[in-house]
Amino acid sequence: MKNVLLELTRIVQAVALLNSPQEQVKTIVDSISQVLRQDVCSLFRIDDEGKAVLLASHGLIADDYASLPAGQGLVGLVVRSKRPLNLANAAIHPDYYDLQNSNERQFKSFCGVPLVRSGKVIGVLVVQSKLARQLSDAREAFLVTLGSQLTMIVDDIPSHAQQPVASNKSISGVIGAPGIAVGKTQLCVGMSVQNAPDGVCDDPAAEIRSLHKLLLATRKSIEMDKQLLGQEIPENVATIFDSYAKFLADSSYINKIELEIRAGHWLPGALRITTLYFANIFKAMDDPYLKARHEDLEHLGNKLLEVWSGKRGKISANYSEQDSIILVGMQVSVSDIASIPPAQLAGIVCFEGSSLSHSAVLAHALGIPALMGVKEIKDLQSGEVVVVDGYSGQLILRPAKAVLSEYWQIFRRDKRHRKTLQALRDKEAITTDGTRVVLMVNTGLLADITPGLKNGAEGVGLYRTEIPFMQHSSFPSEGEQIEFYSEVLSAYQDKPVYMRTLDIGGDKQLPYFPILHEENPALGWRGIRLTLDVIQLLVTQVRAMIRAAGKRGNLYITLPMISSLDEILKFNELLDNVCKELDSEGYEFTRPKLGIMVEVPAAISQIENFREHIDFLSIGSNDLSQYLLAMDRNNARVANRYDHVHPAVLHEINRIVRTASRCELPVSLCGEMGSDPVAVVLLMGMGVRQISMSSAMLPDIKSMIRMLKISRAKSLCKRAMKLASAQQIRELVEPELRKIGYLES
Numbered sequence: 001m002k003n004v005l006l007e008l009t010r011i012v013q014a015v016a017l018l019n020s021p022q023e024q025v026k027t028i029v030d031s032i033s034q035v036l037r038q039d040v041c042s043l044f045r046i047d048d049e050g051k052a053v054l055l056a057s058h059g060l061i062a063d064d065y066a067s068l069p070a071g072q073g074l075v076g077l078v079v080r081s082k083r084p085l086n087l088a089n090a091a092i093h094p095d096y097y098d099l100q101n102s103n104e105r106q107f108k109s110f111c112g113v114p115l116v117r118s119g120k121v122i123g124v125l126v127v128q129s130k131l132a133r134q135l136s137d138a139r140e141a142f143l144v145t146l147g148s149q150l151t152m153i154v155d156d157i158p159s160h161a162q163q164p165v166a167s168n169k170s171i172s173g174v175i176g177a178p179g180i181a182v183g184k185t186q187l188c189v190g191m192s193v194q195n196a197p198d199g200v201c202d203d204p205a206a207e208i209r210s211l212h213k214l215l216l217a218t219r220k221s222i223e224m225d226k227q228l229l230g231q232e233i234p235e236n237v238a239t240i241f242d243s244y245a246k247f248l249a250d251s252s253y254i255n256k257i258e259l260e261i262r263a264g265h266w267l268p269g270a271l272r273i274t275t276l277y278f279a280n281i282f283k284a285m286d287d288p289y290l291k292a293r294h295e296d297l298e299h300l301g302n303k304l305l306e307v308w309s310g311k312r313g314k315i316s317a318n319y320s321e322q323d324s325i326i327l328v329g330m331q332v333s334v335s336d337i338a339s340i341p342p343a344q345l346a347g348i349v350c351f352e353g354s355s356l357s358h359s360a361v362l363a364h365a366l367g368i369p370a371l372m373g374v375k376e377i378k379d380l381q382s383g384e385v386v387v388v389d390g391y392s393g394q395l396i397l398r399p400a401k402a403v404l405s406e407y408w409q410i411f412r413r414d415k416r417h418r419k420t421l422q423a424l425r426d427k428e429a430i431t432t433d434g435t436r437v438v439l440m441v442n443t444g445l446l447a448d449i450t451p452g453l454k455n456g457a458e459g460v461g462l463y464r465t466e467i468p469f470m471q472h473s474s475f476p477s478e479g480e481q482i483e484f485y486s487e488v489l490s491a492y493q494d495k496p497v498y499m500r501t502l503d504i505g506g507d508k509q510l511p512y513f514p515i516l517h518e519e520n521p522a523l524g525w526r527g528i529r530l531t532l533d534v535i536q537l538l539v540t541q542v543r544a545m546i547r548a549a550g551k552r553g554n555l556y557i558t559l560p561m562i563s564s565l566d567e568i569l570k571f572n573e574l575l576d577n578v579c580k581e582l583d584s585e586g587y588e589f590t591r592p593k594l595g596i597m598v599e600v601p602a603a604i605s606q607i608e609n610f611r612e613h614i615d616f617l618s619i620g621s622n623d624l625s626q627y628l629l630a631m632d633r634n635n636a637r638v639a640n641r642y643d644h645v646h647p648a649v650l651h652e653i654n655r656i657v658r659t660a661s662r663c664e665l666p667v668s669l670c671g672e673m674g675s676d677p678v679a680v681v682l683l684m685g686m687g688v689r690q691i692s693m694s695s696a697m698l699p700d701i702k703s704m705i706r707m708l709k710i711s712r713a714k715s716l717c718k719r720a721m722k723l724a725s726a727q728q729i730r731e732l733v734e735p736e737l738r739k740i741g742y743l744e745s
């Protein structure tokens with residue numbers, strides 16, 4: 001405490017840099033508690049009726065103080081006496097006011113100093129600690145000195161800096177990760193590469209040298225972010241950081257920046273142009289997963305700019321150790337997430353982004369809710385209490401006490417429910433009358449492997465190989481493909497992994513393999529049609545899959561977009577040749593089983609013709625619905641009409657299941673229907689016994705199946721087939737889900 005004046009100056013200077021009164025008072029209390037090494041520091045304003053209003057606190061829960069009566073308690077005594085009060089054990093003082101249910105009881109000592117202006121006490125500054133020890137004279141003097149400085153600031157704080165009035169305003173977003181969180185907002189308002197200014201570069205060679213230094217420093221910074229979160233997330237989720245690092249080393253990315261520098265742009269300008277160039281390629285894609293990758297490019301551009309400018313990350317540590325933090329921002333990057341202690345990170349809210357953002361993937365892995373694409377809230381400040389409802393997709397601002405307590409209840413129930421679901425991990429998905437269903441996961445991201453296994457997946461029902469392809473900057477070699485296929489095949493060991501050959505074209509494009517404009521891409525050069533034309537691509541892929549599986553025997557190859565026998569025959573010929581080739585090269589392997597996606601309606605009537613040449617069928621309900629309903633599954637204008645439980649879709653799926661059974665072909669389903677409980681009841685009623693879905697939904701669907709009777713599913717399915725709309729069908733099945741206790745009544 002030697003440098004009282006220095007500390008004082010530091011705090012006052014830091015406060016002067018902040019614009020928002022809320023941030024100012026929060027910084028004051030945080031700094032004082034840090035300097036004096038006290039567990040709590042609180043700043044009260046005394047209003048005209050003598051009531052002490054908590055402006056900010058490090059360590060106390062603000063809401064508990066809303067009910068503190070005027071003039072009561074030790075704060076009231078400081079106001080009346082206009083003198084400091086320094087106690088080792090506050091609870092034994094006759095004026096001690098015991099606030100029921102507050103977190104204050106754990107703090108023993110109390111030292112409060114009045115903030116006096118023109119003879120009137122306008123505020124009280126309080127520090128408290130868990131130790132029953134009086135504050136030293138020097139520290140008390142420091143507090144008094146600070147108090148006199150603070151008087152001006154407190155007087156200047158407009159009344160809206162006080163705890164905001166409850167409004168319960170709720171704003172909708174897209175669910176990025178499920179769950180409930182109650183916490184304090186921390187705004188991520190960092191540098192945006194989109195706003196990087198233009199500047200002229202006179203010495204391109206020197207600027208290029210700076211670029212390479214910057215790339216190196218940014219890679220190091222990303223590695224640090226990874227280490228910070230490393231223990232909290234599965235290793236394969238941490239590969240998100242690796243993919244950022246890979247992009248930083250990517251030659252097409254670096255070449256483009258260098259090109260812009262040589263064209264006369266300084267480094268920030270070149271970064272902006274390059275980032276936007278690559279981000280726009282992804283943005284233009286229709287496939288939601290690939291589209292979402294533009295965010296990664298922008299995060300990376302922002303990060304580069306931050307490192308270049310020497311400015312620290314976006315988050316000023318404006319919260320106490322007890323706070324649960326909700327990160328809020330236009331985009332919340334993985335670096336932002338890494339900058340908050342994992343135990344305190346409670347939720348994520350982004351004004352942009354989709355459920356496929358890497359921030360959402362990380363939120364899933366960390367088990368916290370995330371809302372994406374929430375309409376921007378201009379006046380939101382750091383430190384506001386909000387609720388993130390990751391079930392209904394709502395962000396609730398300024399929740400009233402009653403609403404908060406309701407959400408706390410859901411939060412606790414949720415915790416118990418998760419434990420129950422987790423307990424189902426090794427239990428079978430079996431109906432109450434004994435029908436067993438095999439539940440698998442859809443994946444493509446390495447990040448999804450662990451959650452799938454953790455949630456009790458019995459295999460991978462659909463591995464979308466185009467996803468690892470898009471994480472590369474050019475076609476991955478046979479060796480590189482072996483690497484990523486091996487990860488999933490070995491993680492699932494003896495469990496089946498259904499790998500689909502590259503399904504690009506249409507709404508899924510690879511940035512390094514642009515498909516020239518097509519009038520009607522959904523009906524164009526895509527899936528098996530494309531890969532059979534670029535045959536070497538398919539040969540390399542099949543070789544890599546078989547070599548990665550070796551003699552494990554758990555590889556199943558699925559062909560996308562099959563519409564005619566001819567395509568299956570061509571692929572079988574290719575498979576024969578690849579097997580012969582690998583054999584002659586001395587590789588040991590088991591020939592994989594071969595199946596097709598039933599997603600083009602034309603395939604349905606051909607199943608009997610396909611029978612002899614394939615081993616299984618996998619229903620792709622996403623494309624099947626879009627082609628049957630003639631509705632683009634990604635077109636927001638028809639989104640309200642698109643429903644996979646449309647009677648036309650159900651009738652065709654029923655036809656597929658009956659034909660498959662007649663042909664003795666195993667049939668499974670891997671589209672989004674598998675994550676929809678209503679659809680699952682109907683599919684089970686039709687006889688589907690293998691379903692693949694997102695790993696997050698698996699425990700939930702399993703719990704539903706374990707409450708269901710197959711006889712009920714069959715009779716509901718029969719009745720559904722006679723109905724004329726998706727809405728009627730949902731209205732038929734939902735009451736049953738309530739009756740069995742899966743949905744709340």
Ligand code: PEP
Pocket residue numbers: 462464503599619620621622623624670671672
């Ligand atoms: C489908 O079409 O249902 C499917 C699972 O494939 P994708 O969504 O990858 O097109």
Ligand code: MG
Pocket residue numbers: 560599620622623
């Ligand atoms: Mg499909």
